[in-house]
Amino acid sequence: MGLYHYSTQDGDTIRSGEVAAASLPQAIRSLQARGVNPTELAEARRDEPAWGRLGNIERIWLYQHLADLLESGVPIAGALQVLAQDAPSSANAARLRTMSQLVASQGLTMAEAMEQYPRLFGNYGIAIVRTAETANRLPQSLRMMATYLENSGRINERLWIPAVYPIILLTIMIGINGFLTTFIVPKFIQLFYELGMSHDQLPFPTRMTIAISNVLPPVTWSLLILLLLLAGLYLFTRKSRRVQLDLAIWSLWLPIFGRLNRDCATARILGMLSLALDAGMPLDEALAASGPAASNELMSLAMRRAADCARRGHSAAEAISTARILPPALLWHVQTAERAGNLAEACGKLSQSYLARAQMHTQYIAATLEPLLIIFVGLCVGTIGYSIFLPLVGIIGELSS
Numbered sequence: 001m002g003l004y005h006y007s008t009q010d011g012d013t014i015r016s017g018e019v020a021a022a023s024l025p026q027a028i029r030s031l032q033a034r035g036v037n038p039t040e041l042a043e044a045r046r047d048e049p050a051w052g053r054l055g056n057i058e059r060i061w062l063y064q065h066l067a068d069l070l071e072s073g074v075p076i077a078g079a080l081q082v083l084a085q086d087a088p089s090s091a092n093a094a095r096l097r098t099m100s101q102l103v104a105s106q107g108l109t110m111a112e113a114m115e116q117y118p119r120l121f122g123n124y125g126i127a128i129v130r131t132a133e134t135a136n137r138l139p140q141s142l143r144m145m146a147t148y149l150e151n152s153g154r155i156n157e158r159l160w161i162p163a164v165y166p167i168i169l170l171t172i173m174i175g176i177n178g179f180l181t182t183f184i185v186p187k188f189i190q191l192f193y194e195l196g197m198s199h200d201q202l203p204f205p206t207r208m209t210i211a212i213s214n215v216l217p218p219v220t221w222s223l224l225i226l227l228l229l230l231a232g233l234y235l236f237t238r239k240s241r242r243v244q245l246d247l248a249i250w251s252l253w254l255p256i257f258g259r260l261n262r263d264c265a266t267a268r269i270l271g272m273l274s275l276a277l278d279a280g281m282p283l284d285e286a287l288a289a290s291g292p293a294a295s296n297e298l299m300s301l302a303m304r305r306a307a308d309c310a311r312r313g314h315s316a317a318e319a320i321s322t323a324r325i326l327p328p329a330l331l332w333h334v335q336t337a338e339r340a341g342n343l344a345e346a347c348g349k350l351s352q353s354y355l356a357r358a359q360m361h362t363q364y365i366a367a368t369l370e371p372l373l374i375i376f377v378g379l380c381v382g383t384i385g386y387s388i389f390l391p392l393v394g395i396i397g398e399l400s401s
Contacts, residue, residue: 135280248298270351277344
């Protein structure tokens with residue numbers, strides 16, 4: 001069921017309103033049955049945020065508190081109204097109040113109210129709520145969605161926290177080397193020339209440092225400009241499916257981080273698949289809903305292919321095998337769980353397993369990169385210092401003799 005905005009004219013007075021209906025012809029018939037002849041009728045569009053969806057913390061808060069209120073016997077419209085009074089964001093509080101009014105006045109379900117803001121809640125979240133409402137399991141599914149979001153947030157934390165120190169160290173290294181080669185080295189070189197040394201008389205390490213200091217600033221500025229251009233190009237083309245697919249392929253086949261990205265995407269897919277099956281969603285719809293959770297267009301496309309296979313009557317293992325991108329060992333686990341009748345539980349455990357492997361891989365990369373970066377910083381700074389002070393040692397030796 002959707003929501004349609006209509007306008008009607010009675011003499012000089014123009015009135016407008018909204019009506020819930022499954023289709024445009026049904027909306028017209030519904031209005032005519034109420035004695036309203038609309039002059040304009042179109043699908044209602046809500047004020048969507050310009051960027052992204054609800055934050056992870058805000059969605060967890062929303063789903064947990066909504067589940068608590070529904071289990072306490074509060075109706076959906078009343079629960080949304082209560083949550084609107086305590087929403088962390090004023091904009092989202094207004095949207096929750098609008099959803100409450102739609103449920104109360106138009107008779108929309110929770111999923112149909114969420115459909116008015118698809119970018120806020122995500123298509124897979126709306127699909128699970130719709131299935132849970134049909135199976136009369138909305139509070140339980142909302143609580144499971146909050147748990148899934150918490151686990152998904154842990155994936156990001158476990159990936160980024162070990163990578164913070166190497167990134168900071170690399171930034172400091174670039175800054176120190178850029179400062180030395182841009183401001184310090186030229187001062188010393190000018191001093192050497194004033195003391196009567198020619199370029200050919202300088203030691204080889206010093207000449208190399210001079211060459212690097214001449215090349216590094218323009219190269220650095222060129223790289224910064226290139227990065228800004230690439231960022232701008234991405235912002236203009238990020239909605240293109242082809243761009244998203246190319247980036248997805250590139251991220252999955254990186255030399256070091258490709259396996260890590262695949263494990264993280266697999267963990268998200270299995271977690272969402274477990275959640276969808278627990279909510280009572282059919283296998284084909286659950287596979288289709290789990291694809292967008294990967295945040296990878298290639299993985300999402302593969303899960304849509306698996307959903308088409310399941311729609312034709314194939315088993316979960318056969319459907320997942322058609323995706324051709326998930327780990328081969330996963331098929332054996334899925335096949336065994338499907339025979340035992342605990343596919344949802346097995347997918348949840350497998351999600352935690354791939355999450356643990358991604359965490360170990362992240363820790364290994366961080367543990368390897370940190371000492372290498374420290375050694376590299378020491379070598380760079382030491383080389384620059386050695387090349388600067390080597391001519392001074394020669395000058396002091398000549399003066400003392």
